[in-house]
Amino acid sequence: MIMGQRGSEAKTALFLSLIHGCILLRADSGADYTDSATEMSSRRFKAEFLQEWQGSPDAPYFDPTTPRNITGLVGHPVRLLCRVKNLQNRTVSWVRHRDIHLLTVGRYTYTSDQRFEAQHKPRSEEWALRIRSPQRRDSGQYECQISTTPPIGHAVYLNIVEPETTISSGAELFIQTGSTINLTCTVRHTPEPPSSITWTHGEQIINFDSARGGISLVTEKGLKSTSRLLVQRARANDAGLYTCGPNNAPPASTRVHVLSGEHPAAMQQGCATSSLQISVSIISMFLTLYVTIPYLNFQFVT
Structure with a gap:
């Protein structure tokens, strides 16, 4: 079938080429035809046999x-x-x-x-x-x-x-003792919604019927599936690594820190605030050195 199509296309191309060649030959051999006439014939050929043919009602x-x-x-x-x-x-x-x-x-x-x-x-x-x-x-x-x-x-x-799993809190979450651990896991790009999403704390599967109580889970499945884990009245032994594991996507983990102290705002902000404070301190140190070193060199020279 494909050979027949190629043959038909070759015949059509050959036919058009012959027509074009005849036009050019006539333009070159006749004494009454100038170079401008040859150029005009070439343009007419392109317009009539190529561009207009392509835009015709029966064109593909x-x-x-x-x-x-x-x-x-x-x-x-x-x-x-x-x-x-x-x-x-x-x-x-x-x-x-x-x-x-x-x-x-x-x-x-x-x-x-x-x-x-x-x-x-x-x-x-x-x-x-x-x-x-x-x-x-x-x-x-x-x-x-x-x-x-x-x-x-x-x-x-x-x-x-590729399928992906993320936890909204990021790599770490800092909360104050007595607060609620609130983790939302999102699963994307799976061929179908996960049939199960398992949460683990450390190496232990979280049991929602455990004697501890205060643990709940809300799961919504669709093109983007979410699983929200709530652990109320957090205490020290609730700290550690929490992992969300869908059955058809890679797992995601976050480390929860349960702290007590007099600076709850700093604890809620977590590592992001700590990193920012460290960065500001480093920048301040370099600015101080930048200002004072020229002065120290001047004193040493004199």
Whole structure:
């Protein structure tokens, strides 16, 4: 099938080339034709046989409703699609923009990477590029092209993401004794909502029916799933590493510090405030040295 299409395209190109050649030959051989006449004939050829032909009612074109942005998951098959109207005897190809690599031509795959596959059902307007087990490096722009003269294309941007788990408090949380430990875990980019989300304290799974009491959990599942852990009336033995573990995404952890003292505001702000204070102190020290060292050198010289 593809050989027939290529043969038809070659015949058409040859026919157009012969017409163009005849026009130029006549322009060169006739004494009544000048260089300007030759240039005019060339322009007329391009306008009539190329540009106007491409914009004619029976020329092939892309269905504009086809999605241009596709998000896929690492390791899960993804499918890029374009719909071509009035294709006639033209050929549809897929090209990767990153390296201008030809991936498919018609129903045939033109790459040694076996993860890529051309998909098309006979008499269908859909031409698809399927990627088995996509990786992050496969993200980028792809183009579905029709072999018109010149070729026309439909760009599709592919974004490959990995499942991720985050805890809103960050790496550490500082609270005051008697306060509530409030941890929210968010799970994104999973093929489906996690069937379970387990919380652990240290190496122990948190038991919501334990004798300690005051522990509750609220979970919402969807495209973005969340699990909120509340531990009321925190005390010293509630400190430690808390881990949120979805069954279909990597775990995330945060370390909780339960402190007592006379500076609750500083404890609530945690490491972020401490780091800021340290940074300010270092900057102040360097500014002091910058101002005083020239003076000390002057005194030493005199």
